[in-house]
Amino acid sequence: MIRETPTAATLVLGVDGWPGHRAGQHLDVRLTAEDGYTAQRSYSIASAPEDGVPAITVERLDDGEVSPYLVDDARAGDRLEVRGPVGGWFVWDASQGGPLWLIGGGSGVVPLMSMLRHRQRAGSDAQARLLLSARTPRDVFYRAELQAFDVTYTYTREAPAGWTGYARRVDRAMLAEAGFPPAARPRIFVCGATGFVEGVAAELVGLGHGADRIRTERFGATG
Amino acid sequence: MAMTDESTLDGNAAAGVLGAVFRFEATTTVVTCASCRAAGPLGGAVAHVSDMGTVVRCRQCSAVLIRAAELRDRVVVDLRGAATIAVSVPG
Numbered sequence: 680m681i682r683e684t685p686t687a688a689t690l691v692l693g694v695d696g697w698p699g700h701r702a703g704q705h706l707d708v709r710l711t712a713e714d715g716y717t718a719q720r721s722y723s724i725a726s727a728p729e730d731g732v733p734a735i736t737v738e739r740l741d742d743g744e745v746s747p748y749l750v751d752d753a754r755a756g757d758r759l760e761v762r763g764p765v766g767g768w769f770v771w772d773a774s775q776g777g778p779l780w781l782i783g784g785g786s787g788v789v790p791l792m793s794m795l796r797h798r799q800r801a802g803s804d805a806q807a808r809l810l811l812s813a814r815t816p817r818d819v820f821y822r823a824e825l826q827a828f829d830v831t832y833t834y835t836r837e838a839p840a841g842w843t844g845y846a847r848r849v850d851r852a853m854l855a856e857a858g859f860p861p862a863a864r865p866r867i868f869v870c871g872a873t874g875f876v877e878g879v880a881a882e883l884v885g886l887g888h889g890a891d892r893i894r895t896e897r898f899g900a901t902g
Numbered sequence: 903m904a905m906t907d908e909s910t911l912d913g914n915a916a917a918g919v920l921g922a923v924f925r926f927e928a929t930t931t932v933v934t935c936a937s938c939r940a941a942g943p944l945g946g947a948v949a950h951v952s953d954m955g956t957v958v959r960c961r962q963c964s965a966v967l968i969r970a971a972e973l974r975d976r977v978v979v980d981l982r983g984a985a986t987i988a989v990s991v992p993g
Contacts, residue, residue, distance in 0.1 A: 707918040718953070719972075721918060765917035767927035768945020873910050897911045899951060 680755060683820040687738040687786065688750045689725060694761055700724055700733060702797035703770035703790045703868065703896075706763030708735075710745055718744040723789040723870070723896070724764060725821075727796035733764070736820055738786040769868065769896040773798055777805025777866065778859050782849070782879055784812045784871025787898060791870055792821055795828050810857050812849050812875065831857040849875070851882040861887040870896040913947035916956045919970040920944075923977050926989045936985040937965035944968075944987075 681689040692706075700706075709719040720743075726734040739750040753759075771779060771794045779798065781791040788811055798807055808829045813819045814836040833845030833853065845853055859865040867888060869879050876897045883893055913929055920928035929945035940962035947967060948959040955971030960983075969980040981987070 705914075705917070721915060721951075762918055762922070765921045766914045766929055766945070767917070768914045768929040768943055769912070894946070895912055896914055899909055899911055899915075 680753065683736055684738075684818055686750065687736060687820060689734050689736045689820075690749060690753060691726075691732055691734045692759065692761060693732055697731075697733060698764070699731075700728055700764035701767070701770040701772060702728060702793040704764040704766045704793075705790070706733060706735065706761055706765060708745065708749070709760040709762070710748060711760065720745045721765075723793070725789045725792050725796075727793055727800045729797065729800035733761075736786065736789045736792075769870070769894050771797070771866065771868065773801035773803035773805065775866065777803075777807060778863050779805050779807040780858050780865040780867045781807065781809045782811075782854075782858075782867065782869045782871075783809065784849070784875035784879075785814070785818065786820065787869075787871030787875070787896070788820055789870075790896060791868060792824075794868065795825075799827075806859075808858060810849065810853070812871070849879055849882075851885060854879070854882055855886055861889070864889075864892060867893045868896070869893065871898060873897045873899075909950055909952060911949045911951055912945060913943070913949050913958050914945040915949040915951050916944070916958050916968065916970065919956050919972055919977060920968075920979070922972070923970075923979055926991075930990070932988040933967055934985040934988075935960040935963060935965055935967060936983050938963035939985065941986075941988075 705721045705723045707719055707721050711717045722735040724733045725736045737746050737749045739746045783791045810831045812833045816839055835848055838846040869876050876895045917929045931944050932941050933944050934941040947961050950957045958968040960967055967983040971978050
């Protein structure tokens, strides 16, 4: 268990017979109560394929059925029912090359982190940039590790004192400045809440990026 | 257009339930909509996921492509809305 922020934690899962995963995939966690009631949620995998075991980073949603347990109550050694890895669409393999442009909102950084870690561990020379929107600096996962990457932050609610970077929601001007031009034909992965993803994807198409270069992963509001 | 809210996800979100029944990776298959004949990767379609099950809709016309529900000991998949499903196989 690694605490990422006051409301989020990374859980490293030891899964018997884990077949390995690809960067960007997710897994399903199912909890079963003593009365047999079950609740299942999908979580993106944060670790790189090269790391072997899957790690997930979970944000606690206060009215959720699964995330409060995983973030606050789970302890090392607890057993979970896990299915996966699943998904083959929102994935990036180093062999696909770049440029790789990752755009995340809040906890949407999780599968993008798996891609950055994979790029690093695989020794890929693909250019990669991350544009990360967070409410405040305290809400950023993996902050120390991200210092090793080309990351542009925008803070939508509260920026640090003296901050000269972006302090607004991602918009077209920001995408034009902080990313790659359409002529570079970047592979673009956008992950976040539904509204964030739809807004960003529409602006990317408006800037001239091909819809076939953009892959999206929306996070639901159930936890 | 279908209703869009925080329960509206990508077809990718259907990977788990479909992976429980199909040998192939479902989200990279190309599905042709039986209503409007638009074709595209399942992962790029629209998915609605709830405890009742998963509904995948066409991103072009919003018709239902696939419905899947996990019951206690079986998975029920309704493919009526998919005219075809093209699966890449190793050459």
